[in-house]
Amino acid sequence: MRRRAVTLLVVGLVILGSAAAAAVIHLLLGLLTLSIAVPANPEGRRAASALAQVFAAEHPRVRIRTAPVPDLAAAAASLDTRSSDLAIVRSDGAGQNSQTLAILRRDAVVFVAPAGRIDGVRALRGHAVGLLDGRPLDAKLLDLILQHYAVPPETVRRRVFTLEQLPEAVRRREVDVLFVVAPAASGAWLSLYAALRKGGEDRPRTFEIDEAAAIAKEQPVLETLDVPKGTFQGSLPSPGDDITTLSVSYRLAATAAMPDWLAGEITREVLTDKSRLAALDRDLAGIEAPDPDDKTQALPIHTGTAAYLSGNLPSLSDQMQNAVYWLGLVASGMASMGAAGAALYQRLRPRQPPTRVMRLLEIWLAVPDAEPRALDDLVAEADAIAAAAIRAEALGRAESTEMRLVTLLVSHVREAVRRCRMPAREHPQEREAASATAR
Template structure:
């Protein structure tokens, strides 16, 4: 037969069926690819508009200044990362805000850190010392029993830390009287012997020392500075604390203070992140703060003590964020590496989704309920059945062919089609070949009968 025979028709119909089956697959694949692209664009946009809240104690001047410096630094260096302050009444409530998830970052002191917080950077270390007004009999922690200690107003954590130190020395905290004072009130308190010592927790380079020593000197002459004895033992017992060496004359003033080198207790102020913060983000923040230290110090003098946390410190009381540890140990992938990994995984997921969609479409086409064969398919089946049919079967097939032709003509006549449809053309062509096949089969049967 020529190229317009039943074989050609079957090939044409097979191609049309294949096209219909795979049209759905192609559409699904396109939707998956477009969806992945939209997700990538949305993620990029969200990252460029990343906003992080940082919990800050409203009562701490040092924390407010540090937060302001960080906000200005990131606004100038990384405008796509926005940091907004969340002011809390004190450091304890700031830690609670981080635990609740109200903020992603917090400025916290080591002895009041959040349960769900992990260290990114140490911003500064405060020395813990006692300063006794001139003429006071108190010159060591052991002599504080029955004495009155002045506490700087607005520092709630200092009272807790004082209790901890007193308990270590076996001094009942309630045996030591407390008086809350501002720096401006220290002169009168020293002049009237209302305090035997002042408990101070501040950075060694803070401007607070000059004001404090000046006020005490005006009230009662030259003050005496004494350290927290057994600081190392206290730090071992309470890992959130540490020791610090304060050289002679570190505290600013006309008279060198302390008068000799001392080793005393210290607390650290830290930039803390939620443990759920992604490692890459925690690592980037850590890197920016450490490398941007000169600019941050220009904004806040107290940030001169910025340092990296010790990755070899296994104390779990103040854990380091895995992202910060990865950066500090040199294991943090670069942004280009992370982008390549993200592109690889997105491509892999798109490919897998397209393959699964194709397989699902193929299974659907294979197992979906089959529709009854149309007139064209029935004529092809008749043409294939002619070769093995007997005389009675040939008559039946011929009658069915005539009925199919009549049905096709009626259908297209009712539709008032002005152009010949593909079905009508195929039916007309197939009928010709079916009749030829029937005639050949009858001729073969006559020759067989004569033989």
């Protein structure tokens, strides 16, 4: 019985160790599904689709699942609530729990005056500013710029248009200046200038934010951007001269709870396959690594990303080897503790006589008082018990002590039956002695 208990214990530990190893392998190399929160617009869907395709090609067991949200603010909020693993956020709308894995692109912040009458931010007081529909963060950014120039936001009228509505709005003079936030090399500028031409404006003026450096210093989530002459695509070179303006960055972000090895692996994949991502989505042509030395608390970098960029992040194979090493130590310790516990239990548990031994003892005690016709049944039962004990011994399921007791009791039963069948007149003293001993 002791050998059987030890065998079961070893088998249980092997099963437990295998399950733990499978869990670690599944965690490190198994099927992972990461949800990414993106705005529910064509721009957000293209970026998410590009990331999903690249990971499907390079990491077939890593899936990117798109989680559409209303806007960029909702995407950042999904990381704060941990309802998504990843999110595309804008630097001026990142949440408290957004940590950068990679910079996807930088958008220029510019003012375009259709009629060319306005040449600076301070001149916007009392005028109408046009905003593109579906971008609530643009309105907040406009307020921030106006406040820096001491222009009360309430003195500037707002008009929200789609590109399709813009030509008619320009034609009716419903807007004096457009506030646009878009990548410098984006095709959005071509559409914008085409809409202005339809409205009768062939020579719009693009003016710079001349205090961009001061604003960026006050607001670390913003940066300055030099835009060379003719950068924006259109029928005429725009801007007409080199300008300096503000920029915001779109970032692939995760929560601080994401393991460093996973964050580093995502960063590596995005940076090494940025050409493929750009081919899938032109807006991702400006992918770049965040600066690990940037200590700006407003836009923290994930520790896994920082470790990867500085070369201090162990590779995935190293992580796996470490995991297997520690798993082996834990399994070895558990096996040793289990074996020690089993041995201690075997030493301390109360010894109970085997059932076969107890039954043979009952048969032996019952022989003196049994009817002559019942003696054969008692002998047959004793023989059956002996046969069962021999089979158990052969299979390693019985202890040697039990076999000795079974052998002894079977011989006592046979001897008692033999004495009971002897004529009483032949050995009266022996019959009486055997009867007394049985009792």
